[in-house]
Amino acid sequence: MPSGAHWARLDWAGLDWAGLGSAGLGSAGLGSAGLDWARLDWTGLGWTGLGWTGLGSAGPGWAGPGSLAGQYFHDVEDVESVGTGSATAGQWIERDAAVVWHGFTQMATFPSSEPIVVERAEGRELIDVDGRRYLDAISSLWVTTLGHRVPELDAALARQIDRVAHSTMLGNSNTVVVELAEALAEIVPVDQPHFLFASDGASAVEQALKIALQYWVNRGAPERSGYLVLGDAYHGDTVGSLSLGDSGFGTGIFDPLRFEVSRTPGYGDPGWLDSALDCLMRNADRLAAVVMEPLVQGAAGMLVADPRDVAAFAKACSDEGVLLVADEVATGFGRTGKMFASDICGLHPDLLCLGKGITGGYLPMSATVAAHHVYSAFLDDHVSQRTFFHGHSYGGNALAAAVALEHLHIMERDMVLANVTARGAQLGDLLEHSVAPLEAVGDVRRCGLMAGVELAADTGRLNAARRVCAAAVRRGVLLRPLGDVVVLMPPLTTTADEIERIVTVLTHSIEEVVGSEPDAMHAHSRERA
Ligand SMILES: Cc1ncc(COP(=O)(O)O)c(C=O)c1O
Numbered sequence: 418m419p420s421g422a423h424w425a426r427l428d429w430a431g432l433d434w435a436g437l438g439s440a441g442l443g444s445a446g447l448g449s450a451g452l453d454w455a456r457l458d459w460t461g462l463g464w465t466g467l468g469w470t471g472l473g474s475a476g477p478g479w480a481g482p483g484s485l486a487g488q489y490f491h492d493v494e495d496v497e498s499v500g501t502g503s504a505t506a507g508q509w510i511e512r513d514a515a516v517v518w519h520g521f522t523q524m525a526t527f528p529s530s531e532p533i534v535v536e537r538a539e540g541r542e543l544i545d546v547d548g549r550r551y552l553d554a555i556s557s558l559w560v561t562t563l564g565h566r567v568p569e570l571d572a573a574l575a576r577q578i579d580r581v582a583h584s585t586m587l588g589n590s591n592t593v594v595v596e597l598a599e600a601l602a603e604i605v606p607v608d609q610p611h612f613l614f615a616s617d618g619a620s621a622v623e624q625a626l627k628i629a630l631q632y633w634v635n636r637g638a639p640e641r642s643g644y645l646v647l648g649d650a651y652h653g654d655t656v657g658s659l660s661l662g663d664s665g666f667g668t669g670i671f672d673p674l675r676f677e678v679s680r681t682p683g684y685g686d687p688g689w690l691d692s693a694l695d696c697l698m699r700n701a702d703r704l705a706a707v708v709m710e711p712l713v714q715g716a717a718g719m720l721v722a723d724p725r726d727v728a729a730f731a732k733a734c735s736d737e738g739v740l741l742v743a744d745e746v747a748t749g750f751g752r753t754g755k756m757f758a759s760d761i762c763g764l765h766p767d768l769l770c771l772g773k774g775i776t777g778g779y780l781p782m783s784a785t786v787a788a789h790h791v792y793s794a795f796l797d798d799h800v801s802q803r804t805f806f807h808g809h810s811y812g813g814n815a816l817a818a819a820v821a822l823e824h825l826h827i828m829e830r831d832m833v834l835a836n837v838t839a840r841g842a843q844l845g846d847l848l849e850h851s852v853a854p855l856e857a858v859g860d861v862r863r864c865g866l867m868a869g870v871e872l873a874a875d876t877g878r879l880n881a882a883r884r885v886c887a888a889a890v891r892r893g894v895l896l897r898p899l900g901d902v903v904v905l906m907p908p909l910t911t912t913a914d915e916i917e918r919i920v921t922v923l924t925h926s927i928e929e930v931v932g933s934e935p936d937a938m939h940a941h942s943r944e945r946a
Contacts, residue, residue, distance in 0.1 A: 506546050509534045521667075538565035541908050541915065543895070551895045554919045555906045559715070559747055559867075561778035562824065562833070562909045569827055570779055570820050577819035586614065586813035597818040600825050601784070606759040607769050609789030613805075614782065614813035618746030618772030619653025621783035622708070625742045625768045626657050627807055628787060628795075629706035632740065635794045635803050645696055645707045645739070649683035651716035652708065652744055652770075661708050663717075679704070684713075684720035693730055701737035706768070708742040712758035712864060715747040718902035719862045719869030727762040740767040740791065746783065747867075750774030751828060751909050754838045754865035767791050774909075777824040782817035837909050840916050841865045844905065847920040855924070857881070857931040859901070868905040870923065877935035884933075888926035894919055896926075 514528045534546045541564050542550040543557075553561065563570070577593060584591050598612040613628075615621050626644065633641035644661060652658040659668060660675040663683070679700055681692040697707065711727050714720040734741040743766035748758035752774065755761050759769070768791060772783035797803040828834070845863050852870055853861045859873040872881045882898035889896040896903055896919075905919060 506534050509546055540564055540566075541911060549893075551890065551893055552915060552918065553895050553908065554889075555895055555897050555904055556908050557778055558773075559752070559906050560773045562750055562774045563777050563827055563831075564908055564910055565778075567777065567827070569823055570777055573819045573823035574779070574816055577816050580815070582816050583811065583814050585810070587808045591813065591815050591818070593815050593818045593822065594813040597822045597825075600822055601771075601786070604756050604825070605769060605771075605786050606757055606765055607767075607786045607788050608765055609792075610769075610786045611789070611792040613785045613787065613807075614818075615785070615809045616781040616783060616811050616814070617653070618744075618770065618783050619655040619658040620809060621746060621770040621772050621785045622652045622658040622661065622742075622744055623655050624785040624807060625744075625770050626661060626706070626708065628768060628785065628791065628805060629740050629742060631805060632791055632794050633705050640703055641705050643700060643704045644678045645693070645700065645704055646678050646680050647683040647689065647693065647709055647714070648680055649685060649714055649717035649720065650680075650708075650710060651714070652710075653746070683717055684722040685717065689722070690726040690730055694733055697730075697733055697737055697739065701739055704737075704739045706740035706742050707734050708744060710758075711743045711745065711748065711762050711764055711766075712753060713748055713867055715867060716899065718871065718899045719864070719867055719904065721862050721864045724762040728764065731762065731764045731766070742766060742768040742770065744770045746770050746772040750824075751834050751837050752865055752867050752906075754834060754841055756828075756834065758864075775824075776817050776821045777827075779820045779824075780814065780817035781811075782814060782821055831910070833909050836911075837865050840907075840911055840913065843913060843916050844868055844907075844920065847916065848905075851920060851924050852927070855927055855931075857927050866905075866907055866909060866911065869899070869902040870905065871902045872927075874901070876931055878930055878933065879936040881930055884930040885923070885926045888929045889922050892922045892926065894922040896923065 510528050510532065513534070514524070518524060519527060533543075533551070535543050536546045537544050538553075539550075541553055543553050543565075544550050556562070580593075581591070586594060594614065601612060602610050613624055615624060629644075630642055633639060646652075646661045646663075648663055650662050652662045654668070656671070656674050657676075659671055660678060662668075663680065664672055664675070679696050681696045682689045686692070693707075697704070707730075709727075709730075711731075712722055712724060714722075731741055741764070743757075743759050743764060745757050745759065749771050750756065750773070752758075753761060757769075759766060765788070767788045769786040770783070771786065775784065776782050795803050795805050841863065844866065845868075848861045848863065848868065848870065852858055857873055857876045858870060860869075860871040862869045862871070872885070878884060882901050882903050885903055886896040886898050896905065898904065903923065905923070907915060907919060
């Protein structure tokens with residue numbers, strides 16, 4: 418039986434990643450205060466370190482919309498053995514806490530927060546050590562595309578293991594990495610592309626910003642060392658990518674490490690384009706590059722720009738001779754309905770950053786893609802200072818490359834982009850009809866299968882979005898907030914039934930939280946926010 422202890426655990430599991438942690442009180446709207454909270458909430462996601470990569474059909478515990486949370490899960494005795502022997506979730510958490518340090522997680526409260534410990538996955542569902550199933554509606558922090566345990570991806574991995582797992586790309590090469598680069602070259606919106614592989618999105622951004630700087634040095638214009646970036650941007654957590662990203666996300670403490678950039682408002686400001694153009698014109702001759710998330714600022718709470726504005730800004734960058742770096746770590750590989758958001762905006766960036774979905778969520782891999790005119794500025798007939806002296810030990814890992822290559826084949830074979838378009842439209846319709854009209858909802862934003870439901874500033878409930886996500890988890894659907902925004906980011910292969918299930922669960926979860934007793938402290942908290 419799911420005992421009281423299990424209930425407590427479930428509650429905590431939800432509250433740990435989506436619930437009432439200590440990261441702040443997401444109550445303000447899209448004003449600056451709201452965005453500050455969004456950043457704080459980014460830090461509260463203790464579960465993001467768990468490496469979930471799953472998805473799946475409706476779980477056996479799914480009892481339909483409106484059911485009590487307990488009905489969404491099998492009794493522990495009912496589920497097939499998950500191979501953890503007699504080890505309980507509590508024991509796993511204890512073992513974890515003894516040796517693991519989770520990112521974006523307060524480790525002192527980690528054990529008592531009883532996080533979900535994933536043991537395996539099936540389809541689009543994650544299964545914890547007690548056999549409970551969760552529909553992964555956030556694609557394991559936006560990386561999962563096709564699903565978990567995709568037979569073809571598993572087979573590609575196994576085939577590559579029989580050849581070689583890894584060999585360095587520094588000064589040498591590997592056949593599967595060449596094959597992957599050739600396949601990617603056919604689809605990236607970059608002219609005569611060259612691929613510098615790394616392992617994480619932040620590393621791809623870091624590489625891009627260093628390439629941009631050295632590009633100008635190599636061309637005899639070292640004074641062009643500045644970067645123009647947008648407000649509310651997020652580009653990763655290494656010092657360089659952190660500098661390009663806006664302060665906040667709980668990262669203000671690192672401000673002394675951030676280098677100076679020119680920053681103009683993000684997509685949440687209707688005047689973002691004018692401000693960006695103005696700054697570009699005034700500073701063009703000292704800028705190395707403009708760095709932006711084309712079309713959607715994901716971590717800012719799914720702020721969506723007009724593609725024509727993005728195109729206009731890109732053209733201005735080109736006219737002014739400033740390099741354009743498109744960070745498509747989040748938007749790349751089908752998320753927006755096209756392979757790349759740049760395709761929607763008609764961009765041909767000088768540098769493109771890829772990550773997350775590149776291996777379908779299987780293995781860490783990222784890439785910085787340089788247009789030929791950028792790449793060629795580094796060429797020389799000997800190892801001179803024109804060389805790009807940068808590289809990562811695991812850059813161009815063969816196992817990751819084999820999976821990434823197979824992933825591209827499946828995306829095409831199964832017409833995954835068409836599914837994103839269809840399911841995205843369905844998601845948009847359902848959100849518009851059943852979620853947007855709710856009094857507690859302030860705004861709904863969507864692009865492809867990236868959506869954000871921003872709760873109204875005056876729900877009268879502390880941490881409303883977190884509580885909504887916790888309520889959804891109790892109904893077997895994994896959601897997570899960014900401040901006041903509930904993020905919906907299902908896998909690209911998600912089905913019509915799953916989209917319905919996600920929206921139904923979200924609707925009931927919002928109603929549950931709003932129907933709860935208002936928080937007496939709320940008004941005071943909002944003042945502080
Ligand atoms: C636009 C963008 N760039 C870079 C990153 C950093 O990627 P990673 O977490 O793989 O370092 C992210 C992560 O969410 C992102 O959304």
